[in-house]
Amino acid sequence: MLYNTEAIVTKSVRYGENDAIVTLMTPTGRVSLMARSAMKPQSRLAAGVRLCAQGTYFIYQGRGMGKLQQVDLMASRRRLHENLDSAAYAAYFCELLLAAAPERPQADPAMYRQFIGLLDALIARPQDAELLARIWEAKICAWLGVSPDWRLCVRCGRPLAGPLRYHVQEGGILCRDCLQSTDYNRAFAVPEATAKILHLFERAVFEKLGKMNISVATTRALKQTLFYQLTEFAGLSLKSRDILHHLLDATVDEEGRS
Ligand SMILES: [Zn+2]
Structure with a gap:
């Protein structure tokens, strides 16, 4: 099943060399996803898996953990990362x-x-x-x-x-x-x-x-x-x-x- 939801990244952990496991907060609760290749700098998911990024997240949900397919970014909240x-x-x-x-x-x-x-x-x-x-x-x-x-x-x-x-x-x-x-x-x-x-x-x-x-x-x-x-x-x-x-x-x- 493919669905999309607005969400904010509340946790992002590198998984293996290039992948990430992200936990999103959506308007109706949290969900954890696998984001394949998101840690590659040129990945189109890279900006969308940073902490506090907000956007529309397109998710494929099969059995087990869902997979992040695409992100339409609404707010990166980059300024939060510029200051320790x-x-x-x-x-x-x-x-x-x-x-x-x-x-x-x-x-x-x-x-x-x-x-x-x-x-x-x-x-x-x-x-x-x-x-x-x-x-x-x-x-x-x-x-x-x-x-x-x-x-x-x-x-x-x-x-x-x-x-x-x-x-x-x-x-x-x-x-x-x-x-x-x-x-x-x-x-x-x-x-x-x-x-x-x-x-x-x-x-x-x-x-x-x-x-x-x-x-x-x-x-x-x-x-x-x-x-x-x-x-x-x-x-x-x-x-x-x-x-x-x-x-x-x-x-x-x-x-x-x-
Ligand atoms: Zn009392």
């Missing part, structure tokens, strides 16, 4: 998406639409990459079903009022009353704004994202909370996140020296 930081963030966003996206045809098309919004926002405002990462992490948690209603205490369900702590094992924020009967070792303090912002992040529209003023303490709490929610609670271990951290650490070192 942007490329690392793009790889991280793709890996997160693949952790949450179901196989074709089970995905909610909103996932695909929001992913496009995210990539285009990363190109338009690379200086906001960390903010975009937090928003994307919050959305991924929601899609994975590991987000509580962030405005409510994860244990008693009452609206939160500070001082608050995020509890790693309970995967949410605890109210003042519930904290009294809690082992503090696995709970860290978060500013009150954290809960409200996490709720906003889940619903944020990348195309309409304005400037956000988030304090340093809340920024740190958001990063920590989402990290634990993804690793401890959703059980994800993300390779691209480690690469990103090494890059960011290197940048801090350089700035510190100069």
Whole structure:
């Protein structure tokens, strides 16, 4: 069967000398394909199998893995590859998406639409990459079903009022009353704004994202909370996140020296 679909490349791995195995995100979910000879520089598939490329993909589906026949490229997103930081963030966003996206045809098309919004926002405002990462992490948690209603205490369900702590094992924020009967070792303090912002992040529209003023303490709490929610609670271990951290650490070192 031959079919075509719009899609974005979310993973591309060299296979043998010249071939590639690509994972596409389509509006209805992900699909992995064999792209024969795509790694040859003169291949007409070469541009279409790069990370974050978007286009119409023509696929032959027999038994087993489908084969990529042809690509009509709509956006190469070359600018993401011209900058080391942007490329690392793009790889991280793709890996997160693949952790949450179901196989074709089970995905909610909103996932695909929001992913496009995210990539285009990363190109338009690379200086906001960390903010975009937090928003994307919050959305991924929601899609994975590991987000509580962030405005409510994860244990008693009452609206939160500070001082608050995020509890790693309970995967949410605890109210003042519930904290009294809690082992503090696995709970860290978060500013009150954290809960409200996490709720906003889940619903944020990348195309309409304005400037956000988030304090340093809340920024740190958001990063920590989402990290634990993804690793401890959703059980994800993300390779691209480690690469990103090494890059960011290197940048801090350089700035510190100069
Ligand atoms: Zn409570």
